[in-house]
Amino acid sequence: MNSPEIACGVNVYCSGPDAPDLPAALDDMAGVGYSHIALSPFSKDDLDVAALKKALADSGVRPIPMSGQAPDANVSSPDEAVRAKGLDLLKSSIDLAHELGADQLNGVVYALFGDHQEPFSAERIAESARLVGQAADYAKGAGIRMTFEVVNRYETSMLNTAVQAIDYVRQSGSDNLFVHLDSYHMGIEEADIPAAVRSALPVLGYLELGQSGRGSLLTGSVDIRGAVQAAKDAGYTGRFGLEAFTRQLLPAGGANGLAIWRQTYTDPHALAAEAVDIVRSVYAGQ
Template structure:
């Protein structure tokens, strides 16, 4: 059975941070055959909404807005000033998403990426409760704009709070707000999930975005990923939104260091995008 999905790609595959120069990628992304472009918002001040909107319309692309949660954007920090910084950033990203016609904002918004420590059960509960309280605030903001939040689990090396589909569904249950939804990322799932199909089914209609790459963060179809399990899981929940390639380039040193990409994974980033999309289209139709 074929999947009725759209295909997207993150501009992180080529460059960082997103700014007006990044718009030069849009004609190429469309020419390759993509429907959706993921826009990572590292610095909101670099996003010229009018220019981005015009470029999206000119190239017939839809936008997905993704957050970048560095050390200062941490809803579970002991210092509450970090919570305000994070919520202000999330609100800004929500406004960007709304202006660009997206219906959600996505990312691992519960804490800073790379915050991975062995903490006591008491500290874990404190940070969990902070995440629940603060993401609920973010959900209220998103609902006021008619948007959802797509919360992304990360692997154990990048977060000690939310690693699996089970974790994120527990968080959503505690948040108890209809705008709290899920983004699943295949790279993290390939590390953390025992059963990809069951993980996807367990999220069900809360899943509003799926990011993919190979198990080693390379081109889809060139590694050990169980694409058959993804297909069965997505089919079971009637998933009909975007399947989007997210990976990175070692040429952007700061971002490559953040995701521990120490060597080139492909001969060219364009080849990554073209061959990955070709594989995904065939996979979706098989």
Template sequence: MKIGTQNQAFFPEDIKEKFRYLQEAGFDGFEIDGKLLVDHLDEVKEAMAETGVPVTTACGGYNGWIGDFIEERRENGLAEMRQILEALQQVGGKGIVVPAAWGMFTYRLPPMQSPRSQAGDRKAVTKSLLYLDKAAEETGTTIFLEPLNRYQDHMINTLADARSYIEENQLKNVKIIADFYHMNIEEDEISEALHENRDLIGHIHLADNHRYQPGSGSIDFKKHFDRLKQDGYEGFLTIECRVRGNDPEAEYKRALAFLKESLR
């Protein structure tokens, strides 16, 4: 297993300098914003060639969710996701991370009455995934379907929820991304859920129980990494977290060292 990262505020803004920074810091890959990749594709290619740091996946960079309440916005989002998949194909990226939605609605906070039925939710998400499954096949990429916690999304909250869409629709190019932070809220036990869905887990996001940097909270990363090893997971572990502390850059590098030690 290798460790990747999303962008952080203290990373250099210049793309080539950003990739040099990742190389020097010891990251194995970069999960890039999809719009940044599409808009600066040639520069990203040059940065990858110079540093050897690969673009592993894309996350974000599109406007519209696969389960969006607004049909026009859902369709626009899908078109942008396809563009991102085409750009990923050019740089050898694995695929794109997509939740059903983020921050659109939750049953856990007012008004607690969704503007669409659960059957309507499932119809919209299914329609989107069928489209993206085909787009991923055509570009040689993968859709990483991400369950979010109940306070951020109302449609797909557990790995089992994501699995049901894949199995019911016989999706060949859709896998599950397991996010430790969301799993800490939604799953009965992280290692058990990882094991039960080992055949469909294709990507992993890392943050501690409070969404801050790994090693600063209560999640037993070594235990879960050992489970992944036993189950033969060979994909990326990508840090997706906020950072707190007097020196965020130093704290982030400390988190990377903590994760590498936990992998031993």
């Protein structure tokens, strides 16, 4: 079986899409074997999009942008006007992804990141799914596959498991909405990571590899190789992603928001190479 495409999270190497060392990071990613870079959220007003497009084109690494929601633009809000702005925000993210030449959009698109004070009602989840489904249909018209990331209970109280995500896709009514599972979050929320991967397979659009300590995939409590093996055995042919964070490479606000309090690794190249080796060796049957 051919090895699937693999994306590297931008923060594995640098602070974000506007980092001055991004072109060097892209070149190293390409050399290691990455086909894509998963970008952290950014505003078109705060970034030289033309420069980013040039750096991507020069490296041959393709972008996977990330979308999200804001306090005043949130599809899970009880306020109808705020929900409408949330849909508009998703559509603007899709437009930007199209401008960058992306064919996939990731992100926590269904609720405000960090909203975990109380459970969401079934009605608010259904309305969020309906609106995100509309965004996914809009993305389909732009040739973009829309995925949403399932995160842990400390980052949202809406969707924490593969089972919940599968039902959310069903409620969306869209055939262009897919699930993004992350082994870091699954290590917190899932009783059986391989079973979660298998259950989501029909709608699994992105499988991200992240270790419990947010650093090297080779050291931590999550069986990364087992997650990849489960995906292969289930017939998964979609993209994998690598995600890791270390405090010295992140902006202070981003590090604090993600609770990255320490240096988890020092060599981005080595960490990135480990992930490619794991995926390729599993798919090669080694």
